[in-house]
Amino acid sequence: MLKISSFLIAAALCAGGQVHAQAPAKPTATAQSVVAAYTVKAYQLYTDSLAGARKVQADLNAFVQNPTEATLANARTSWTEARKIYSQTEVYRYYGGPIDGAINGVEGPEPLINAWPLDEIYIDTIIARADLYPSLDAAALHELNEKDGEKNISTGWHAIEYMLWGQDLSATGPGARPASDFAAQNPLAARRAQYLQTLGAALVGDLEAVQVQWDSKRPGSYAQSFVKDQTALTKILTGLTKMSGAELSQERMFVALDTRSQEEEHSCFSDTTHLDIYYNYVGIKTVLTGGILDLIRAKDRSVAGEIEDNLQVTEDAINAMQVPFDQAILSDKGRAGVLAIISSLETLTESVRQGAVTIGVQLP
Amino acid sequence: MIRTLAFILLTLSSAAVPTAETAAAQRPAEHPFETPDFSRNAFGNPFPKLNRDERREFFVGNSFFKLAWVQTGATTTARDGLGPTFNAVSCSGCHLLDGRGMGAAREGHAHVSLLFRLDGAEEQYGSQLNPFAVASVSGEAQPFIKFETESGVFPDGEAYELRRPIFNLINWMFGEPPKNTRVSARVANQLIGLGLLEDIPAAEIEAMADPEDKDQDGISGRPAYVLDLRTGAMVLGRFGWKAEQPTVEQQNAAAFNGDMGLTSALFPNENCPSVQLACQAAPKGNAIEVDDHILSRVTMYMRSLAVPVRRKLPDDNGQKTFTRIGCANCHRPGYTLDGVAVFPYTDLLLHDMGPGLADKSVGGDLLATEWRTPPLWGVGLIQTVNNHQNLMHDGRARGVQEAILWHDGESARAKNAYLQLNKAERQGLIDFVNSL
Numbered sequence: 001m002l003k004i005s006s007f008l009i010a011a012a013l014c015a016g017g018q019v020h021a022q023a024p025a026k027p028t029a030t031a032q033s034v035v036a037a038y039t040v041k042a043y044q045l046y047t048d049s050l051a052g053a054r055k056v057q058a059d060l061n062a063f064v065q066n067p068t069e070a071t072l073a074n075a076r077t078s079w080t081e082a083r084k085i086y087s088q089t090e091v092y093r094y095y096g097g098p099i100d101g102a103i104n105g106v107e108g109p110e111p112l113i114n115a116w117p118l119d120e121i122y123i124d125t126i127i128a129r130a131d132l133y134p135s136l137d138a139a140a141l142h143e144l145n146e147k148d149g150e151k152n153i154s155t156g157w158h159a160i161e162y163m164l165w166g167q168d169l170s171a172t173g174p175g176a177r178p179a180s181d182f183a184a185q186n187p188l189a190a191r192r193a194q195y196l197q198t199l200g201a202a203l204v205g206d207l208e209a210v211q212v213q214w215d216s217k218r219p220g221s222y223a224q225s226f227v228k229d230q231t232a233l234t235k236i237l238t239g240l241t242k243m244s245g246a247e248l249s250q251e252r253m254f255v256a257l258d259t260r261s262q263e264e265e266h267s268c269f270s271d272t273t274h275l276d277i278y279y280n281y282v283g284i285k286t287v288l289t290g291g292i293l294d295l296i297r298a299k300d301r302s303v304a305g306e307i308e309d310n311l312q313v314t315e316d317a318i319n320a321m322q323v324p325f326d327q328a329i330l331s332d333k334g335r336a337g338v339l340a341i342i343s344s345l346e347t348l349t350e351s352v353r354q355g356a357v358t359i360g361v362q363l364p
Numbered sequence: 365m366i367r368t369l370a371f372i373l374l375t376l377s378s379a380a381v382p383t384a385e386t387a388a389a390q391r392p393a394e395h396p397f398e399t400p401d402f403s404r405n406a407f408g409n410p411f412p413k414l415n416r417d418e419r420r421e422f423f424v425g426n427s428f429f430k431l432a433w434v435q436t437g438a439t440t441t442a443r444d445g446l447g448p449t450f451n452a453v454s455c456s457g458c459h460l461l462d463g464r465g466m467g468a469a470r471e472g473h474a475h476v477s478l479l480f481r482l483d484g485a486e487e488q489y490g491s492q493l494n495p496f497a498v499a500s501v502s503g504e505a506q507p508f509i510k511f512e513t514e515s516g517v518f519p520d521g522e523a524y525e526l527r528r529p530i531f532n533l534i535n536w537m538f539g540e541p542p543k544n545t546r547v548s549a550r551v552a553n554q555l556i557g558l559g560l561l562e563d564i565p566a567a568e569i570e571a572m573a574d575p576e577d578k579d580q581d582g583i584s585g586r587p588a589y590v591l592d593l594r595t596g597a598m599v600l601g602r603f604g605w606k607a608e609q610p611t612v613e614q615q616n617a618a619a620f621n622g623d624m625g626l627t628s629a630l631f632p633n634e635n636c637p638s639v640q641l642a643c644q645a646a647p648k649g650n651a652i653e654v655d656d657h658i659l660s661r662v663t664m665y666m667r668s669l670a671v672p673v674r675r676k677l678p679d680d681n682g683q684k685t686f687t688r689i690g691c692a693n694c695h696r697p698g699y700t701l702d703g704v705a706v707f708p709y710t711d712l713l714l715h716d717m718g719p720g721l722a723d724k725s726v727g728g729d730l731l732a733t734e735w736r737t738p739p740l741w742g743v744g745l746i747q748t749v750n751n752h753q754n755l756m757h758d759g760r761a762r763g764v765q766e767a768i769l770w771h772d773g774e775s776a777r778a779k780n781a782y783l784q785l786n787k788a789e790r791q792g793l794i795d796f797v798n799s800l
Contacts (some may be wrong), residue, residue, distance in 0.1 A: 096404065117443075119434050250423030258424045259658070261442040346416060364401030364409060 029298065031359075034291030035232040039223045041290055043214035045089045045283075050207045052082030056160070057200035064193035067182035076164050080272055083157060086207075087279030090114075091287050094242040095235035098213035098222045109206035112145060115153030117263055120162050123154050127191045136194045138202045155202050158267070163196045165269035168262070171327060174271035233295075237356045238363055240287050245349030248280045249342045257338050262326040273325035277341070278318050285311055288352070296355040303355045310348040317341040396704055397560060399670035406745045407462040407556050409670040418664065425665025428658055429455040429462075433624055435498040436649045442658075445649025447625040448501040448636060449494035452476050455619065455662075458552035462669055463749040467551030467759015468529040474507035474549075478758060479623065480533065481548040484725075485541030490635045492622045493533065501642045505536045507549075516769070518783060518790075526769055528720070529760050538639050543727035549758040550605050554742045554749070558603070558612050559667030560706045561739065564699050566600040572696065572711050583693050583774045585713035588736070593617075593630045602712050605757040607736040613663040620654050628654040671741050674707070675799045682796025685789055689781035694737040694774075709740035709800060718772025721756070733773060744798030764794045 059078045063071040093100050093110060100110040126133045126144070133140070145153050153159075166177030182189050182196075213222035226232055252273075256264035265273040288307065297304035317340040321328060328334030356363050396413035399406070410422045432453040433446040452458050458465050458477040465477020474480075480493040495503040511527040518524065531549055570587050577584045588601030592610045601607035609615035614630060621631035629652060636643035654662075677683075686692055695709040714734040722733040735757060743764070747753045753763045761767040771779040782790065 094405075117431060119432060121434060246423060250420060251427055254420045255424050255427045258420070258661070259442050263442060264427075342420075343416075346419075362400060364399055364403065364405070 029291050029294035031233055031295065032227075034295055035229075035236070036227050037291050038232075038236055038287065039214065039216055039227055041286060042089070042092050043211070043216065043223065045085065045092075046207065046211040046214050049082065049085045049089055050204065050211045052078070052085050053200075053204045053207050056082050057204050060160070060196050060200040063179075064182055064196055067179045067189075067193075069179045072164065072177075072179040072182075076270070079157075079160060079164060080270065080275065083267070083272065084275060084279045086114075086157065087276050088283035088286065090247070090280055091240055091243045091283040093247075094239045097226075097235070097239070098210045103213060103222065109209060111153055111156075112142065113156045113203065113206050114158070115156050116158050116266060117268070118153070118158045118162055120167060123159060123162060123195075126154055127188055127195055130191060136191065136198055138198050138205070141198055141202065155199055156206075157203070158269070160196070160199050160203065161267060161269045163192065163199065168269050168271060168326070174324075175269040233359070234361050234363065236287065236292065237352065237361055240284055240292075241349050241352055241356075241363060243280065244284050244345050244352070248277065248284075249345035249349070252280075253277070253338060253342050253345075256325070257329050257335060257342070260329055262329075265325045265329070268326065271324040271326065274318075274321060274323045277321070277325070281314060281318055281345075284348075285315075292355075295359050299358040300355070303351065303358055306351045307348065307355055310344065310351050314341065314344040314348050317344045395673070397557065397671055397706060398673045400673050401670075402672060402675070402745065402748065404461060404749055406672045407554050407669060407742060407749055411559075411668045411670050414668060418668070421661050421664040422668050423665075424658075425661040425663070428662050429459075429665055432457075433626060436647045445626050445653030447496075447498040448634065448643040448646035448648075449497045449504060449640075450625040451479050451492075451494055451496065451623045453624065455624075458623070459555055461749050462555045464554045464746045464752075464754070465552035465759065466750070466752055467754045468509050468511075468549070469752060469754055469759060471510055472508065474509050474531070475759075477552045478507070479550055479552075480507055480531070481550060482541065482545055483548070484545035487637055488536075488538045488541055488639055490622075490637050492635070494625070494635065497643070498646060501640075501646050502537050504538070504640075505533045508532045508534060518787075520786060522787065524765070524769060526766055527760060527762075529758055531724075533726075538637075541726055543725065544729070545726045546723050546731045547726060548606075548723040548732065551754070551757065551759040553605075553738070554746060555666060556669045556742050557671040557706065557708060557739065558669065560671075560699075560701060561602055561708060561710075561712065562612050562667065563701050564712070568699065569600055569712050573713055581690070581693060582777045583690075583715065585694065585711060585715055585774070586734070587712075588714050600712075601736075605735055605738070606732075607712060607714060612666045613659065616662050616666055617654070617659060620659075626653045628652060628659050629656055630659075671706070672745055675744070677795060677799050679792075681789070682792035682794070682799075685785065685793045686796055689785075689793075690775075690778040691793075693778070695740055707741060707800070710737045713737060715775065716773040717770075717775060720772050721770060740797060740800045742800070744800060764797045765790070768793075 055078045056075070059071070059075040063075045089099070096102070098108055100108040102108065126136070133144070141155050145155065164177065165175035166181070168175040170176065180186060182192055212218060215221050216223040216227065218224070229235070252266045262268060266276045267273045288311065293304050293307060296307065317337070321337050321341060322331070322334040325338070328338050353363055394412045397411050399409040399412065401409050410419055414422060428443070431443065433443045434453070435446045436444050446453055456462075458479075460477075466475040467478050469475055482489055482491055482493055489504050493504055493507065495506055497503045508531070510530045510532065512530060513525055513527050515523060515525045529549070531547060533547065573585050573587050575584050575586045588607035589598045590601040590608055590610050592599045593614055594611070599610045601610055603609040603612065603615040609618060617628045617630035620626040620628055621635060625635060627634060632652065634643075634648060638644070686695075694711055694713070694715055696711045697709055698705050698707045714736055716733045717735050718733060719730050721735065722730045725731055743755065755761040755764065755767040756770055761770055768779060768782050782793070785793070
């Protein structure tokens with residue numbers, strides 16, 4: 001039963017800033033400055049995330065060219081590292097921004113990047129049936145994602161995760177796909193290699209499409225209109241409360257807890273769901289401590305204090321969680337720990353909604 | 365910057381029938397059933413009144429509604445058992461974002477959200493056409509659409525055009541069905557406020573019925589009585605375009621079974637008629653693929669989707685027209701549930717809507733002209749949520765005006781009155797319907 005190492009927490013804290021910012025409200029914080037700072041941070045995180053995805057792509061390519069346990073381990077490590085950054089960006093969802101809204105008539109790539117849970121049988125079928133799926137290039141995969149109005153997604157982080165780890169059939173560790181699945185003597189190796197390389201390239205391309213939109217120096221970018229958007233604060237807080245109150249606490253945690261089923265955990269092949277949870281939380285904290293709390297504090301010190309306390313309670317609960325998540329949801333002690341995180345996220349969400357009211361933001 | 369929404373909560377005595385006219389302009393801090401979300405997710409919010417435990421159950425249901433079910437054999441055991449034959453792999457495949465399906469949107473292969481009920485071909489096909497199937501099995505037949513256009517002119521000279529869908533089912537895998545088989549095309553509804561519709565006392569609905577049209581307003585209205593599988597009793601039907609299901613739970617279990625090939629306690633049998641040997645032989649999941657736990661979560665979810673707050677209009681002319689020309693005789697505005705006024709705009713009764721909307725047999729005969737008055741709440745947000753506003757039971761109407769123009773039978777008077785309105789009055793009525 002690993003715990004998240006304290007070094008990791010410290011590293012994350014750097015990304016997220018101090019929880020208990022005791023400093024009095026900065027008199028300079030205005031809605032405008034907060035929105036501007038949020039935009040800068042989003043751009044920075046997507047830029048870092050894109051860099052992480054590029055590293056993943058390079059390591060995937062290196063792995064398929066020379067499929068050894070060492071190159072496989074390398075690719076797994078860079079995937080895990082890149083996920084830590086991507087997970088922090090998920091707080092930028094749920095208000096029709098570049099990640100999940102339509103820009104110039106093109107839907108945001110969120111489903112292509114992060115579709116979950118994955119139907120791995122479907123992926124195996126695509127790989128095995130060259131007769132049915134002759135092409136495995138990006139265009140072909142994107143087209144497959146939309147079949148008969150149905151979405152059956154075969155790209156993104158979790159598709160790569162499945163290709164690197166395979167199904168997780170063990171109680172103690174993650175999936176254990178051997179590097180030899182990709183070695184020349186394996187009849188499906190060439191198809192797997194081609195598929196994996198396409199996945200890497202598609203991830204980079206899809207993330208880049210989001211990243212450029214957050215570039216406030218780029219003419220016509222989403223960032224340029226966002227800083228002038230009268231509803232920007234509503235959007236920011238909508239994304240944040242949906243992430244904390246619905247996506248993370250409910251869809252990614254309570255559903256798995258309630259159904260006691262391993263495949264409901266977020267990163268089920270690699271057993272890194274605890275990291276997803278932690279870095280989703282860091283993303284939430286980053287937005288709150290990046291100016292929103294200052295705005296609320298200027299209106300109502302006690303609500304702001306409550307939000308800070310709730311952040312701390314949530315963080316403590318996450319740090320205490322049993323790892324891996326798929327085992328935590330099966331034992332009494334583990335379940336109590338997961339439930340504590342869920343409850344603290346719910347309380348946090350409620351206090352943020354209260355805080356929103358103090359700054360005149362009405363949330364759906 | 366933030367729109368304040370005046371709105372509708374009445375503190376009427378429960379005896380009074382709340383109408384939109386009497387709605388006070390007071391919005392409480394948080395309405396128990398309404399949401400101020402007008403975004404693409406407008407139909408996807410929980411009732412604000414849910415407590416924490418209920419909210420959690422809601423999200424579990426949401427997850428099983430939204431995500432794909434897979435065929436037996438995958439490691440994912442909570443979501444397997446799809447098929448052998450099916451229409452779609454998830455509820456949201458048809459009810460995208462808890463909203464309205466595309467329906468008869470264009471010519472060619474019918475959109476997945478349009479399903480075809482069959483009556484009279486049970487031995488070959490069961491009671492619903494399943495165009496798709498798992499790998500070892502084949503779909504039952506393929507539905508195609510063609511349009512015939514009809515045009516007309518308002519008395520003030522404005523022209524209009526209606527498109528009538530002609531459904532052509534081909535490639536029957538187990539032989540042509542009998543010629544008198546009834547084919548009923550239905551599109552997936554938006555799913556807001558269903559728990560409220562379920563809570564309207566049956567007696568209140570029955571009191572509005574006038575099957576002999578004693579009051580001679582041209583409108584009869586008949587309650588549907590259907591079998592409640594939980595109790596074995598015949599009770600008021602409320603859900604679906606013909607009010608064929610009595611409860612949200614039964615509607616959901618029927619959808620799991622008929623649309624996705626998933627068994628539950630209410631529908632324990634796979635939909636494999638005896639002539640469909642490959643279907644019979646295909647690997648199945650557990651005897652009960654959707655257990656009571658999951659079914660109850662999905663039911664909680666379906667009962668608790670909040671209704672978007674009504675959008676404000678500059679005047680109430682459209683609303684007055686709606687009442688004056690008789691739309692409200694079927695689309696009854698309001699009900700009071702536990703002291704809270706809600707405005708679904710339906711009487712939940714079946715009405716004869718004339719031959720133009722009737723189901724046909726495979727042989728082309730007109731059959732079954734009755735339809736349940738659909739609730740009108742949310743109709744104006746379908747465009748935002750689903751990128752279209754294809755209305756009526758099969759999605760043939762492109763927007764509110766065409767929907768009105770398809771009204772006939774018992775609603776002929778209201779439709780004819782609409783034709784006589786001037787342009788501004790017509791627009792006012794459409795705007796009103798779109799504000800609901």
